[in-house]
Amino acid sequence: MSLRHAVLGMLADAPGSGYDLLKRFESRENNAWSATQSQLYGELGKLAQTGLIEMTVAGPRGRKEYAITEAGRHELREWLLDPVPPQPARNETLLRMYFLGEVEPAQAREYVRRQGAEAEEQAERLDALDEAIPWDDSDRSFYGRLVLEWGKRYAAMQREWADWAEHRIRANRG
Amino acid sequence: MSLRHAVLGMLADAPGSGYDLLKRFESRENNAWSATQSQLYGELGKLAQTGLIEMTVAGPRGRKEYAITEAGRHELREWLLDPVPPQPARNETLLRMYFLGEVEPAQAREYVRRQGAEAEEQAERLDALDEAIPWDDSDRSFYGRLVLEWGKRYAAMQREWADWAEHRIRANRG
DNA sequence: TACTCCATGTAATAGGTTACATGATTTG
DNA sequence: CAAATCATGTAACCTATTACATGGAGTA
Structure with missing residues (x-):
């Protein structure tokens, strides 16, 4: 379940909307992880519900800016120090x-x-x-x-x- | 949909049962693709239904040995020469x-x-x-x-x- | 006879892609 | 005002993982 952590990590860098994160996925993060628009919005909803992130600003055009919470930062750190499980090769x-x-x-x-x-x-x-x-x-x-x-x-x-x-x-x- | 082609390719190398293929995935193929037992048996069923492979030998313990068909070999070649679509990075x-x-x-x-x-x-x-x-x-x-x-x-x-x-x-x- | 290995299958769940749907705001 | 960009969401479908379930055959 790494999309969850990719999102937490990006929001730990800086708050942002789904739209923002999507662009970050397309540029920098590209090298390491990817996600579709559809998947991203779903994940943001779930993370907000479980309190790992929270909506902080409601902007124009229904824009919702999210920020990581303390609980989210804790979860992120735990994940970072977990041993990485062997990844199923798919090339x-x-x-x-x-x-x-x-x-x-x-x-x-x-x-x-x-x-x-x-x-x-x-x-x-x-x-x-x-x-x-x-x-x-x-x-x-x-x-x-x-x-x-x-x-x-x-x-x-x-x-x-x-x-x-x-x-x-x-x-x-x- | 590469599991399908991984299976076709392995059966093009040599006929085998689901159990056989599973072991091939665990050893050699490991570097490039992986699949679970569950997924494999499902895929074999689908490939047999669409005629890309066929059951050739029924062995002991319900063993079903499959071989690639002409249609399957054709499909495999097409796939090999297709341009590889950009892969979503996931590391x-x-x-x-x-x-x-x-x-x-x-x-x-x-x-x-x-x-x-x-x-x-x-x-x-x-x-x-x-x-x-x-x-x-x-x-x-x-x-x-x-x-x-x-x-x-x-x-x-x-x-x-x-x-x-x-x-x-x-x-x-x- | 107990143990290991061979052998296949299903069900529930999670993760990911494609397509559809809608609309507001900014900029030229 | 037209076009580009911003912005979110849902539904259908496919792919993949985990767990459960069952039993035959060979071998020590």
Whole structure:
């Protein structure tokens, strides 16, 4: 149940409406978690009901701004220090790799090449993001940068692996 | 809907029962996809109903062995050559990173250190797996090895990142 | 005979996606 | 005033997890 905690964490950073959080999911948080609009509003309702967050400002157009409560902050800290349960791996790109013997080597190569190209694009997006964000000395910036660095390294690893794999397919399968 | 394709792919490799596939998920495929027993049996039923797989042998203890059909193989190939839709990122470990400002620097460091240790264990598991698997010249082995290499590089990247992050926290937060 | 492993299934619940529906406010 | 953006919500459906339930076959 991590959406719950993603929301708590974001509201611990700063209060906001469902609409606000949605945008935060689309930009920064993107790297680590995602949620649909539908899901978000539902979760905000549940969190408010259980008292982990509360509505603080009612704005125009039915805007509801929420803030984390003490109970919510407590829940967030508990979750942060919990041992992370092993995550069920779900990587569709990688899953397909297993079965590429079903298609022509040229198609397999093309598939891998494309993964590499996408990783490169991702690396560029992250570099741009890095330069666009006004980093400061806050915890938010500090830990955010660690996450961004993770993303960069992940993208680089994928690109290097794709290059390697492409050559191997050419050498061994044609 | 990738479980469907994971099952098709595994049955394209070799026929098997739900029980068999479950074990394959737990070992090799582990790196890329996972499924529970419950889900698997349900999916096998649906695939059989739509004719993408068929029961070929009824064994002892109600054992039902399935094989992929021509229609199933066709579906599998189509899926393999489809462009991979962007995957919703869901990485709980990374998600927590964003919010580590909520806890003491020492606790944050410990959290990151633990991630590094787990990555190292994973690397060791993969090395052991590599040596334990009787690789041959088949497509299955060939592409399986590419996936394994991906896993090794991923584990290495995580470990290096964790080391780096740990030092950074110590230097900047205490 | 007891234990382990093989083997399949269902029900309840939770989590996630897509589509539909509606309307206010701001800006050019 | 038209268009873009802000803003929330619901319903239907699909996917995934946990727990429960049952029993056959092989082996020490």
